[in-house]
Amino acid sequence: MALPSADSTIERMAAKIPKWDEVLWPTIRAMRELGGSANIGEIAEKVIEQENFTPEQQAVMHGDGPQSEIEYRLAWARTHLKNVGALENSARGVWALTEFGRTATEAETVQADKNWRKTYFEEYRQNRTDEPGLPEDDEPTWEDELLECLLKMEPEAFERLAQRLLREAGFRNVEVTERTGDGGIDGMGVYRLSLVSFPTYFQCKRYKGTVGAGAVRDFRGAMTGRGEKGLIITTGSFSAQAREEATRDGAPPIDLVDGDDLCQLLRDHGLGVRVTRREVCDVEVDSEFFLAV
Numbered sequence: 001m002a003l004p005s006a007d008s009t010i011e012r013m014a015a016k017i018p019k020w021d022e023v024l025w026p027t028i029r030a031m032r033e034l035g036g037s038a039n040i041g042e043i044a045e046k047v048i049e050q051e052n053f054t055p056e057q058q059a060v061m062h063g064d065g066p067q068s069e070i071e072y073r074l075a076w077a078r079t080h081l082k083n084v085g086a087l088e089n090s091a092r093g094v095w096a097l098t099e100f101g102r103t104a105t106e107a108e109t110v111q112a113d114k115n116w117r118k119t120y121f122e123e124y125r126q127n128r129t130d131e132p133g134l135p136e137d138d139e140p141t142w143e144d145e146l147l148e149c150l151l152k153m154e155p156e157a158f159e160r161l162a163q164r165l166l167r168e169a170g171f172r173n174v175e176v177t178e179r180t181g182d183g184g185i186d187g188m189g190v191y192r193l194s195l196v197s198f199p200t201y202f203q204c205k206r207y208k209g210t211v212g213a214g215a216v217r218d219f220r221g222a223m224t225g226r227g228e229k230g231l232i233i234t235t236g237s238f239s240a241q242a243r244e245e246a247t248r249d250g251a252p253p254i255d256l257v258d259g260d261d262l263c264q265l266l267r268d269h270g271l272g273v274r275v276t277r278r279e280v281c282d283v284e285v286d287s288e289f290f291l292a293v
Contacts, residue, residue: 010202014032014059014110015184017053017057017060017070017073018051018073019073019075020073020074020076020077020080020251021080021110021113022079023051023073023074024077024080024081024110024113025106025109025110026047026050026051027047027074027077027078027081027087027127028044028081028086028097028104028109029043029050030043030047030050031087031095031096031097031101032097033046033050034046035137036102037094037095037096037097038094038095038098039093039094039095040071040074040078040093040095040260041258041260043074043078043095043168044070044074045240045243047070047074048070048239048240049229049240050209050291053070053240055210055212055239055241057069057070058070058210058239058240058241059209059210059212060176061208061209064208065208065209065236066117066147066151066208066235066236066237068210068237071237076236078095080113080116080117081101081109081113083113083116083120084100084109084112084113084115084116085101085112085139086098086100086101086104086109086112087101098292099292100112104204111132113194120259126280132151136247142263142273143259143260143263146263146266146272146273147235147259147263148205149272150235150262151207151208151231151235153206153208155204155206158204158206159176159186159187159204160176161271162186162187162202162204163175163176163187163189163232164271164273165265165266165269166189166202167189168269168271169265169269170191170192170201171189171190171191171200171273172189172190172192172217173189173190174187174188174189174190175187175188175189183203184218184219184221184222185201185202185203185219185222185223185226186202186203186204187201187202187204188200188201188202188226189202191229198229199226199227199229200227200229200231201222201223201226201227201229201230201231201232202230202231202232202233203219203229203230203231203232203233204233204234205232205234205235205236206234206235207234207235208235208236208238209236209237210236210238210242211232211234211236211237211238211239211242211256212241212242213239213241213244213245214243215242216232216242216245216246216254216256217245217255218250219232220251223252227233228252229252229253229255230252230253230254230255231254231255231256231257232255232256232257233257233262234256234257234258234259235259236258236259237258237260238256238258242256243256277279
């Protein structure tokens, strides 16, 4: 009997992931539990936790990545929830519930989306001036361009970049290990906090995809007998199980830097990213905002 191909396995797993319109309400529920506002990563983590998505489902990429299929469908859900007035987002990528989002029932949320889509497509058929595009926060960004550059780097070059980034962030004596016999450890550095220093071991994972709990356990095992501070840096993302494993009680904690975090760190330290600041701004106080909080 022929074994199933990798593509067919991925297709079956993708079919088990709820469609974007099926995660409208889970997104609202997650936002409410998070206190009414959250960034994209926090929303995804909470929905994954509440809906009990398996590591296999989290590992399914949308196309060639780097975004997972779950993240892609959640992006569509956020866009539609904004369209119906249940969510709003700031320029810094923080999403927040509106009054409607805080009070609407599941049935009211679903119906509001149906009504909006009906109106939109009626206008689209009449005007034919534009086409349904990508979800709002799925439009190509500087972060997408940066991640593509990072993915094209040679492994050794990516490790050198991580070494420099750690130095810029305040680590001392940062070294990259030899590529053979490192036990999964790519390097180490010393971080000094006031009068106390912490030897920290790091691992670099330059690929598209989701890092699972197994990778965190393996890295912690490689650290045994060497130190208790670890850091995993990836261009991809971490599964919910990986994040739980990283902070598991009774085990040395592992700090995790995913692709989004890495982009922000590179921007903050001016490594391969130039920021042009403009001082021109218009400021207007929205008094109704404070009444609706």
